[in-house]
Amino acid sequence: MEKKNKSTEQSRLRAFLTGDRFKALLPLIGFVIIILVMHIMTNGKILTPKKLRLLFSQIYYPTIVATGVFFIMTLGSIDFTEGSTLGVASIVVSALSFYSIPLAILGGILTGAAIGALNGFFHVKFRLPSFIVTICTMYLFRGVCAYFTTETAVPASNAIKALDQDWLKITITLAVLAVAFFLFKFTRIGNDVKAVGSGETAARFSGVRTGRVKFLAFVGAGALTGLAAFVNVIKVGSITSTAGNQLETQILISLVLGGLPITGGAKVRFTNIIVGTLMYAVLNSGLSILGYEPQVQQLIKGVVFLIFVALTIDRKALKVIK
Amino acid sequence: MDKKTLLVAEHIDKRFGITHAVNDVSLTIAAGEIRGLIGENGSGKSTFCQMLCGIYTIGGGTFKLDGKELHIRNQVDANNAGIAIIVQEMGTLSGLTVAENIYLGHEEPFMHMGVKDSRAMNREAQKLLDSYGFGRIKAGVMIDHYNFEDRKLIEIVKATYMKPKILVIDETTTALSQNGRLELYKIMDAVREDGRTVIFISHDLSEVLAHTDTVSVLRDGEYIDTVESSQVTEDDLKRLMVGREIGSAYYRTDYGTPVSDEVMLSVQQVTVPGELDGISFELHKGEILGFGGLSECGMHEVGKAVFGASWDREGTVKLADGTEINDIPTAISHSIAYASKDRDNESIILNESIRNNIVLPSIDDLANHGLLSGRKLTRFADEQAKNMQTKMQNVGQFVSDLSGGNKQKVVLARWLGKGSDILVLDSPTRGIDVKVKQAIYALMAELRTRGKGIIMISEEIPELLGMADRILIMKDGKINGEFIRDPALSEEDLIAKMV
Numbered sequence: 001m002e003k004k005n006k007s008t009e010q011s012r013l014r015a016f017l018t019g020d021r022f023k024a025l026l027p028l029i030g031f032v033i034i035i036l037v038m039h040i041m042t043n044g045k046i047l048t049p050k051k052l053r054l055l056f057s058q059i060y061y062p063t064i065v066a067t068g069v070f071f072i073m074t075l076g077s078i079d080f081t082e083g084s085t086l087g088v089a090s091i092v093v094s095a096l097s098f099y100s101i102p103l104a105i106l107g108g109i110l111t112g113a114a115i116g117a118l119n120g121f122f123h124v125k126f127r128l129p130s131f132i133v134t135i136c137t138m139y140l141f142r143g144v145c146a147y148f149t150t151e152t153a154v155p156a157s158n159a160i161k162a163l164d165q166d167w168l169k170i171t172i173t174l175a176v177l178a179v180a181f182f183l184f185k186f187t188r189i190g191n192d193v194k195a196v197g198s199g200e201t202a203a204r205f206s207g208v209r210t211g212r213v214k215f216l217a218f219v220g221a222g223a224l225t226g227l228a229a230f231v232n233v234i235k236v237g238s239i240t241s242t243a244g245n246q247l248e249t250q251i252l253i254s255l256v257l258g259g260l261p262i263t264g265g266a267k268v269r270f271t272n273i274i275v276g277t278l279m280y281a282v283l284n285s286g287l288s289i290l291g292y293e294p295q296v297q298q299l300i301k302g303v304v305f306l307i308f309v310a311l312t313i314d315r316k317a318l319k320v321i322k
Numbered sequence: 323m324d325k326k327t328l329l330v331a332e333h334i335d336k337r338f339g340i341t342h343a344v345n346d347v348s349l350t351i352a353a354g355e356i357r358g359l360i361g362e363n364g365s366g367k368s369t370f371c372q373m374l375c376g377i378y379t380i381g382g383g384t385f386k387l388d389g390k391e392l393h394i395r396n397q398v399d400a401n402n403a404g405i406a407i408i409v410q411e412m413g414t415l416s417g418l419t420v421a422e423n424i425y426l427g428h429e430e431p432f433m434h435m436g437v438k439d440s441r442a443m444n445r446e447a448q449k450l451l452d453s454y455g456f457g458r459i460k461a462g463v464m465i466d467h468y469n470f471e472d473r474k475l476i477e478i479v480k481a482t483y484m485k486p487k488i489l490v491i492d493e494t495t496t497a498l499s500q501n502g503r504l505e506l507y508k509i510m511d512a513v514r515e516d517g518r519t520v521i522f523i524s525h526d527l528s529e530v531l532a533h534t535d536t537v538s539v540l541r542d543g544e545y546i547d548t549v550e551s552s553q554v555t556e557d558d559l560k561r562l563m564v565g566r567e568i569g570s571a572y573y574r575t576d577y578g579t580p581v582s583d584e585v586m587l588s589v590q591q592v593t594v595p596g597e598l599d600g601i602s603f604e605l606h607k608g609e610i611l612g613f614g615g616l617s618e619c620g621m622h623e624v625g626k627a628v629f630g631a632s633w634d635r636e637g638t639v640k641l642a643d644g645t646e647i648n649d650i651p652t653a654i655s656h657s658i659a660y661a662s663k664d665r666d667n668e669s670i671i672l673n674e675s676i677r678n679n680i681v682l683p684s685i686d687d688l689a690n691h692g693l694l695s696g697r698k699l700t701r702f703a704d705e706q707a708k709n710m711q712t713k714m715q716n717v718g719q720f721v722s723d724l725s726g727g728n729k730q731k732v733v734l735a736r737w738l739g740k741g742s743d744i745l746v747l748d749s750p751t752r753g754i755d756v757k758v759k760q761a762i763y764a765l766m767a768e769l770r771t772r773g774k775g776i777i778m779i780s781e782e783i784p785e786l787l788g789m790a791d792r793i794l795i796m797k798d799g800k801i802n803g804e805f806i807r808d809p810a811l812s813e814e815d816l817i818a819k820m821v
Contacts, residue, residue, distance in 0.1 A: 186694050188685050195682055199671035205631060205662060206671075206682040206736075207654040266674045266720075 024267075026311060027259030027275045034279055038286030046286050053166075057235070059281045060169040061086075061228040063273065066251050067180045068221030070273050073255055075217055076197040076264035077123065077130035082225050082251055084141035085115045086244030089229035091148050094156035094239050101160060104233075109226040115141060116222020120215035130218075138248065149241040156233050163234045172231060176224065181270050193217060197264030253305045254280040262313060325352035328388065328519050329374075329488060335382030336369055341723075343369045344381070345543040353487075356510055356520045358534035358551065360527065362563055362755035363725035364713070366543040367523055371490045374521075375407040376400035387487065398427065404487035408494050413477045414465050421447035421461040424480045450483050451476075455505070469618075471502045478509060489513055490521045495529060496753055499617060507533050525755060527556045539563055560756050572760055573788025574767040577809050581791050582607040585642055586775040587658075587744055589628065592637035597623035599799035600637070605744065605775045610766060612790030613779040615820050620799040621779050622663055625748040628777065629653045629660040654683050659737035661730070663749040663779070669733045670721050677703040677717035680736040687740070706739035707732065711761070727758030734765065745769065748779040763789060783813045795819040 038046050045051060065082050072079045089111040096104040115137065122133045148154060184190035192213045195203040204210045233239070258276020261267050283304065287297045329351045336344040344366040351357050361367045372378045374385055376397040385392045387403060394400050400407075414423045421444045425432070432443040440462075447461035456475055465473060474497050482489060491510070495503050510520045510533060524530050530537060531551050539546040539562040546562055584607040592601045597620045605611050613621040626632045628639055630653040639647040647653045653660070662668035670679050680703040681688060688699060703717045710731040714724065721732060730750065737745060750766075751759045766776055766789060780786050786793050795803040795816055803819030805811055 185696075187692055188689065188694070191678070191682070191685055191694070195671060195674065195678070198674040198678075199667070201667050202669065202671040203682070204650060205629075205660065205668045206679075207651045208682070209651055266671075266678065 023311075024259065024269070027257065027272070027279070030257065030308065031275055031279050031282075034282055034286075038282055038289075042286060042289045045289050046282070051285065051289070055281050055285045057166070057169075058285065059277050060173045061231040061235075062247070062250060062254065062280070063173050063277045064176050064228040064231065065221075065225050065247065066254055066273050066277050067176055068224035069251050070180070070255060070260065070268075070270075071184075071193055071217045072130070072221050073260055073262070074193045074197045074264045074268045075214055076200075077214065077217075078134065078252070079119065079130065079218070079221060080134040080138045080248045081115060081119060081141060081222075083244035083247035084138050084145055085112050085222060085225045086229050086232060086247055087145035087239070087241075088115065088141050089226040090233050090239045090243050091145065091154050093160075093230050093233045094154045097157040097160040097233065101163070104160060105227070105230050108229040108233075109223045112226020112229065113219050113223040116218040116220065116225075117215070119222070120218030123218065124211045124215050145243065146241045149239060149243075154239040156237055156239070160234055161237045168234075169231055172227070176227070177273070184270055189213075189216075194264075194266055194268065197268070198266045250280060253301060256305065257283075257308055262309060325354055327351075328353040328355075330386040330389075331370075331374075331383065332386070333383035334370060334373065334380065334385070336366075336373060336378065337381055338723075342543050344373070346383070347540065347543075347545045348383075349538055349545060349548065351488075351519055351521070353519055354514055354517045355536060356514050356522055356534045358530040358537035359521055359523045359540070360525075360530055360537060360559060360563060361540035362757055363727040363753075364542070365540040365563070365755075367540050368492055370540070371407065371492055371521060371523065374400070374488070375405055375490055377407070401427075401484070401486070405490070406481040406484070406486035406488070407490040407492060408474075408477055408481045409492050414473045414480075416466050418465055419444070419462055420451075420459060420465050420468070420476055423465050423476060424450065424461075424483065426480070428484075450479055454479055454509070471498055471617075474498055475502060475505060478506060482509060482513070485516070485518065488519045488521060490523070492523045493525070493753065495524055495526065503529075525753065527559050527756075530559070531556060541565055563755070564757050573763055573785075577807060579791075581609045582773075587628065587642070588640050589624075590638045590640070592624075592627050592635060592639065594620075594623050594627060594632045594635050597632075597799055598627060601627075601799075601801060602637075603794060603801065605777060607775060608770055608773045609791045610770055610776045610778055610789055612786040612793040613777065613796060614781070614783060614786045614793060614816055615796035615802075617781060619796040619820070621796045622748055623799075624796075625660060625662070625746045625777065625779050628744075628746050629658060631660070654740070654742075655686075657741070657743040658746065659683075659740065659742035659744065660746045661733045661737070661748060661750060663752060665726070665729055665733065665752070670729055672722040673720065675718050675720055676707055676712070676714055676724075676732055679721055679732055680706050680717070680739060683736055684740045702739060703735075706735040709738065710735040727754045730754055730758065730762070734762070742774075744775045744777070746777045746779075749781060750778065751780075751782070751785065783816055786816065787811055787813065797821075 065086070069079055069082060089108045092111045093104045093108040096107040119130070119133055119137055122128050123130045192203070192208045195206065195208050196210050196213055200210055232243070254276040255272055256262060256276070257279045258272035258274070259269065260272040260276065283301065287300060292300070327350050332348050334344055334347045347366070347370060359367045359371065369378060373380045376394040376399050380394070385394070392403055394403065415426065418426070424447050425443055429438060432439045444462040451457060451459050451461060456479065459468065459472055459476060465476065468476070474494060491506070495506065498506060510522065513520050522530065522534055531554070534551045536548055537551055537559065538548040539559065541563060549558070585604045586607050587605040589604070590602050592598055601624065613624055615621045623632065627635055628647070630639070630647045630649045641647065641656055645656050647656065647658065666672055677700055681699045684702070685694070688694065688702060700717060707714060707717055712731040712735060713728050721729060724732065750762055754762070766778070770776060778790060791807045793805040793816065794801050797820060805815065
C-alpha cells in the first residue's frame with residue numbers, strides 16, 4: 001500500500017513537471033534565473049539605477065513591435081519583416097519630420113501598415129506560408145532601406161530629436177500594450193486569433209473569417225512597427241542602412257523566451273510579451289556589461305533560445321508554421 | 323475450453339493524468355479464437371490494445387504470450403513478438419509505393435549491399451496482394467493513387483502477411499464499405515483457421531456477434547465479463563456495456579406524423595465540380611431529412627454546400643425569407659448549424675478548451691456592444707455542456723482529452739447554444755457508443771417536435787430508416803431516389819437506389 005502511494009506521488013510529480021501549469025511558469029522561472037545569474041556575474045552592476053534606466057531605454061520600441069507580432073504568432077504564423085519595416089518606416093518618419101511631427105507619425109504607421117498589407121495579401125490570397133512571404137519581403141525592404149542610405153545616413157529634424165524623453169516613450173509603449181490587451185482579452189479579435197492558431201479549419205467552420213483575421217493581423221503588426229519607427233527615430237536621430245537589423249530575430253526570441261508557444265493557439269498569454277522583452281533586455285545588457293564581444297553575445301543568445309524552445313514547445317500541437 | 327491459451331493479461335493498468343483509462347484488467351484469450359472487445363467510448367478497450375501493441379507504454383501489470391512475459395516498449399517489439407494492429411485512422415504513408423508501405427521496416431530481404439531491389443520487392447508484394455484477392459491493387463504504384471478504402475486493405479495486408487500470432491483490428495470497419503468489410507471478415511476467418519488469434523474492436527454490435535467466437539466487455543476501464551457470442555443477443559451486450567437496461571426506444575417510434583408544409587430551406591440546382599451534379603431539394607419545418615448513399619456519392623458535400631462551405635459551388639441555397647447562403651458566417655448568423663463527418667478537423671478545435679469551442683459560433687451574441695466578459699462566456703459554455711451531459715472535469719478541459727462521444731456532445735452543445743433552427747448533421751453517430759447514440763437520437767426527435775429542420779447525412783442505413791421523415795438516396799452526385807418514412811421500408815429498398 002505504502003509503495004503504491006509513493007509511486008502515485010512520483011507520477012504526480014512527473015505529471016506536474018511535464019504538465020501545462022509548469023510550462024506556463026517556466027518563463028517566469030527563467031526570468032528570475034536570468035536576473036540572478038546576471039546579478040551575480042556582474043557583481044550587482046546590472047541592478048544599479050543607471051543601468052536599469054539604460055535597460056529600459058532599450059525596450060520601448062521592441063515591446064511595441066513585439067505586441068504586433070504577438071498577434072501574428074498567436075495565429076501560428078510568423079513574420080520576418082519587422083527589421084526591414086522599421087528601417088523603411090524610420091526613413092519615412094525622418095524625411096517627414098522636417099514638415100510636421102504628426103505627419104511623420106502618420107507616415108510611419110501607414111508605411112508599416114502597407115508593408116503588413118502586402119505580407120497579408122500574399123499569405124492569404126495566394127495561400128503562401130507566412131515565413132516564405134515575409135522572408136521574401138524582408139529581402140525586398142532591406143534593399144529599399146539600403147538604397148536610401150547608401151550615400152549618407154538619412155537625418156531627422158531637430159524638432160523630432162527634441163522629443164527624446166522617457167515619459168513620452170513610456171506613455172506610447174504603455175498605451176500600445178493597454179489597447180492590445182483590451183482587443184485580445186475583451187473583443188472578438190482575440191478569440192478569433194486564438195481559434196485560428198489552434199485549428200484553422202475548425203475555426204473556419206465555426207464562422208471565423210479566417211482570411212480576414214490573418215490579413216488584419218499582418219496590417220496591425222505592420223502599423224505597430226511603423227509606430228515603433230517613430231520611437232526609434234526620436235532616439236537615434238538619423239537612419240543608417242543597419243536600422244532595425246536583426247530586429248525580427250530579437251522579437252522572435254523575446255516572445256518565445258516569454259513563453260509564447262511557437263505554434264500559437266490556445267496557450268498563448270498576453271504576459272508573454274512583457275516577460276519576454278524584459279528577459280531579452282536583461283540578457284542583452286548583462287552580456288554587454290560582462291564585456292563579451294557582440295559575436296559571442298549572439299552565440300550565447302542562440303544557445304539560450306534553443307534551450308527554451310526545446311523546453312517549452314507543445315509537441316502535441318506541433319505542425320508546420322503557417 | 324479445450325483450446326490452448328495464447329495470451330494472458332494480468333492486472334493491466336493505465337492512467338492518463340487523473341483519468342484511470344484501464345483499471346486492473348485481467349483476461350485470457352485462446353489460440354484460434356476471434357475475440358470481440360466492446361465497450362462504450364472511454365471504456366479503455368483501445369487503450370488496452372494499444373498497450374499490447376506497443377503504442378502506449380504499459381502502466382502496470384503484465385502480458386504473457388505462450389506463457390512468456392512480454393517486454394514491449396514500442397511497435398517494433400510488438401511486431402517481433404507476433405502482435406500486429408490495424409488502426410482506426412490512416413495507417414499508411416503517402417509518398418511511398420504500395421510495396422514500400424507493405425514492407426516498411428522489413429526491407430532487409432530486398433537489400434543488396436545497401437541498395438534496395440525495388441523490382442524484387444514489387445514482385446513479392448504483388449504476389450501477396452494477389453494471394454489476398456486484391457490483385458487490382460498494383461504494388462509498384464504510389465499509394466496516393468488509391469482511395470481510403472483500398473489503403474485500408476493494403477494496411478490489412480501489411481499487418482497480416484507475417485502471420486502474427488495476434489491480430490488486433492481496432493474500429494477498422496467504420497472506414498470500410500460493405501465489400502471491404504467482407505474482405506476483412508474473410509481474413510479474420512483465415513487467421514482463425516490457421517490457429518492464430520484475432521482481437522476485434524467494433525461499435526457495431528451485430529457485426530461483433532456475427533463474426534466473433536467470444537466477446538469481452540469493458541466499462542469505465544474495468545473488465546466486466548466475457549461471453550460466448552452464440553449465447554447472447556445485442557441487447558445483452560448493450561446491458562453489459564452500459565451497466566443498466568437500455569430501453570427499446572432506440573430510434574423514434576412514431577410513424578405517419580405529418581410534417582409541416584412550411585419550407586425552411588430550398589436548394590436549387592447546386593453543382594460542385596466532381597461532387598454534386600445539379601441537386602435540388604427542400605427542407606421543411608420539423609422535418610428530419612435523411613441523405614444516404616455509398617461513401618463517394620456526394621452526400622457529404624451536400625452538408626458543406628448548405629453550410630456555405632463548398633469552395634466552388636454553383637446554384638442557390640435559399641432560406642424561407644429569401645436570404646442566400648454563400649459563406650459560412652452568413653449560414654451561422656442565419657441559424658444554420660453544421661456537424662461535420664470529419665469531427666476532429668472541421669467540427670471542433672482539438673487544441674482548445676471545451677469553453678472556447680462552445681462559445682465560438684455564439685461570440686457575437688454573447689458580446690455586449692462588442693465587449694466580451696470571460697465570466698459570461700464560461701457560464702454559457704458550462705450551461706450548454708451540462709445540458710448535453712458532457713463528461714468532463716470542467717469547461718476549461720481541452721477537447722483533445724475527450725472521447726468521440728463527448729466530442730460530439732460538445733459539437734451539439736455549441737449549436738444548441740447558438741439556437742440554430744436548421745441542423746446539418748453529417749454522420750452524427752460515427753464512432754460513437756450506444757449510450758451517446760441513444761441520447762443523440764432522442765435529442766434529434768425532440769428538436770424535430772420543436773420545429774427545427776434537420777438534415778441527417780448517414781452511411782448507416784438503419785439510422786436513416788429509424789430517424790428520417792424522408793430519405794433522399796444519392797448516386798454519382800445526383801439524387802437517385804426518394805422515400806417517405808414508412809415501417810414497411812427495408813434496407814434493400816434503399817440499397818437498390820444506391821448501387
